[in-house]
């Protein structure tokens with residue numbers, strides 16, 4: 001063999017050895033994690049339910065920054081608030097990207113903010129829109145509308161049997177988002193927004209956690225038939241894509257039609273259409289509107305889950321649902337909150353936003369509901385744009401970075417007795433322990449923090465305060481009169497864990513509550529004359545009338 005071939009072989013061999021050594025050196029620098037299998041890494045060890053809790057248990061052994069490997073892709077789990085703050089917040093330039101999610105792109109979530117990469121046109125335009133429309137200051141304008149929706153919610157709850165609660169809670173959240181986005185008021189069960197969001201939910205509940213589909217790991221599978229191993233989600237794409245496209249098309253189409261007739265009421269879409277130049281691409285606006293709908297819907301699903309003695313139906317489970325469950329399981333907390341409302345608000349009116357500061361225990365119930373079982377337990381994954389070092393550990397470029405929000409609420413150095421539901425923990429000392437509000441954690445971190453956090457926070461508070469003021473939530477009883485303790489079963493989904501729970505009964509408080517709520521529905525006058533002043537024609541007609549003394 002010619003000498004040159006020997007040299008070439010030695011050179012290639014040396015290159016391979018250097019590459020292997022470098023790989024080994026990088027592997028040694030990765031954050032610790034449980035042992036994985038060759039090639040597939042931790043694929044078979046990933047928990048199928050309660051991932052956030054399982055990761056938290058693993059973190060007790062491997063520490064607050066943990067590394068997992070799924071088919072060669074790094075996954076970093078941040079188990080502590082400090083680590084999430086240090087990376088996602090302080091190093092926002094590196095950690096503000098989102099991973100490319102092929103399944104979601106195929107479903108039609110494009111352009112859509114939660115899945116857009118940082119710095120992309122979609123992301124920056126939508127971000128700007130969200131900042132100007134859903135900012136802390138701007139959402140003040142929604143308070144009147146949210147108050148009225150909460151009154152409608154409690155009236156519906158009081159008038160309906162428990163099997164209907166799910167429908168009305170779903171209607172509450174969809175009603176608010178539909179109004180913010182398109183100025184639309186949900187008035188019937190056949191509302192097109194309710195129908196579309198139900199169809200979208202139906203589809204998204206079949207996708208599994210974001211980034212977990214084989215299509216995300218091997219995009220080439222999209223070109224295979226759906227019966228091919230690993231390509232089964234193509235079925236979901238076929239069924240769900242039309243509903244998602246409708247979510248993009250319908251709101252804009254409707255507002256434009258209303259504009260032509262001169263009937264478009266103030267809304268996010270109308271405001272954006274008025275600002276837009278002729279030539280501008282409406283796709284961005286459709287994406288922004290669908291984002292608001294989907295993020296609001298998918299992260300604040302208010303579906304109650306019923307498990308009647310004979311059957312069990314699983315549905316998405318969210319913060320308000322959890323509040324209902326928490327109240328059924330902790331009647332002592334419910335009674336304390338009701339006592340606080342009675343002493344501050346009295347029984348001649350319902351709580352309003354102006355009462356919020358004077359109702360610290362009710363605030364504690366909201367904060368504790370967010371902490372007890374977070375609706376988005378692992379956040380939405382961020383993606384590292386470049387290699388980074390943290391406390392001597394290597395976070396490789398392209399890693400999926402998850403903030404374990406659930407674990408942060410279980411941190412004993414911050415929350416005493418963290419598994420207990422104790423709203424008083426947030427009260428200032430000496431009444432409570434002055435522990436930090438959880439809303440700083442539950443809405444995520446850094447530049448990708450939840451854009452709907454202020455509107456969601458307001459919706460939750462007014463719904464919780466109104467329900468507490470008017471209803472007592474109790475555990476259900478079976479046909480023999482035996483009390484059923486609601487059970488929790490959790491599995492992972494896009495944005496929330498799921499719950500199976502027995503249905504709960506909300507009993508109107510006091511003899512006059514029913515007529516009282518109806519009375520307020522009619523006589524409530526606009527608190528602020530804002531863009532929503534045309535929201536309640538009844539209120540307007542009666543503008544000037546005062547609450548009963």
Ligand code: HEM
Nearest residue numbers: 113114295296299376379380443444445448450451452456
């Ligand atoms: C209880 C209610 C809610 C919770 C707990 C929640 C939580 C979250 C979390 C944890 C994230 C990921 C943040 C991160 O990447 O670090 C997120 C993202 C997002 N949320 Fe929410 N959310 C809620 C309600 C809403 C509502 C009502 C809207 C819309 C009106 C909304 C819009 C969004 C959007 C657009 C994103 C993506 C932001 C981005 O990628 O830049 N959320 N949310």
